Amino acid sequence: MSDHPEGRLGPTAEQQPEILVLGGTGEARTLAAMLDEAGAAFVSSLAGRVANPRLPVGPVRIGGFGGADGLREWLIANRIRAVVDATHPFAATMTRNAARAAADAGVPLLRLRRDPWIPSEGDHWVRVPDLSAAAREVRRRGRRVFLTTGRQDVGAFADIDTAWFLIRVVDPPTSELPPHHEILRSRGPYHHDAELELLRSRQIDLLVTKNSGGPLTRAKLDAAAELGIEVVVVDRPAEPDLPTVSDAAEARAWLRRLLG
Structure with missing residues (x-):
């Protein structure tokens, strides 16, 4: 070369x-x-x-x-x-x-x-080490949950029957699903106004995401911060x-x- x-x-x-x-x-x-x-x-x-x-x-x-x-x-x-x-x-x-x-x-x-996402002053983050810990936080905090951890990880939340989930994935989930849910298939990049409307229209009170970083999916965090929604953030391995x-x-x- x-x-x-x-x-x-x-x-x-x-x-x-x-x-x-x-x-x-x-x-x-x-x-x-x-x-x-x-x-x-x-x-x-x-x-x-x-x-x-x-x-x-x-x-x-x-x-x-x-x-x-x-x-x-x-x-x-x-x-x-x-x-x-x-x-x-x-x-x-x-x-x-x-x-x-x-x-x-x-x-x-x-x-x-x-680079990972870094919380700003307006964010309401609950940082957890893994998906099991994220599921425990959902049981404590969420009633209408926006789940954006990927199709392979939905199973970590499958036994939670006290919350409704909006599950956003590119391809259909490969694991068991929670009893109360809606599947939303889409691919980023996502934009602030559209994410605001999504959170409002589904009456989301908790967002769950991995700390993937990058601009393609950052808008959901900014929209959640604007609406005062808590975010459970799974730290990187x-x-x-x-x-x-x-x-x-x-x-x-x-x-x-x-x-x-």
Whole structure:
């Protein structure tokens, strides 16, 4: 991956990829666009859990690797020279597998993870360490709950029969559902006025979210703050100690320093 005068990162994508981007996020798509524009040899990988994912530009593979061991063998077999883990901040298993696989294969790895949301003066946050704790807070605080933790996590709230849930997901939930609920299928980005109207029209008194960070879904927090609605915020899981940046431009610069 040479440093050409015009700023290109190296060989074209028709050649064997030398960079693996573990994606599925807006940051991963932005990085892929940068690498594609720069002529880098890379491939993006998506887990395949969303039926119709937003695909990045450039080459894409979809599906798992078979755990850390499978990823290590894939890195070696494909002669990958660098990995950027740009998966979701709550994709803890993938991040652990990537860290182990890259270390075992001797491949440098960078974590590209967006900054978390930080509560402001007008927010009414209840921070919890995990989904089980979030469910306990819902039992204590909520009667009409806006649940935005993702389709795979709805089951943590399935036995709560004292509250009604508005469950917003991209694809249908994969687990048991609480007795009283409405499914709202949609995909961000979301905007402040629309989120205000949603909270008001459903008479929401409690919002439950993971601290995913980023601008795409921030509007629900601002709308909740404006209406004085409490927010149960699930903290991010612990991650391996890795070199970490928070935006795609920093990741691109790391790749240039590493492979130029």
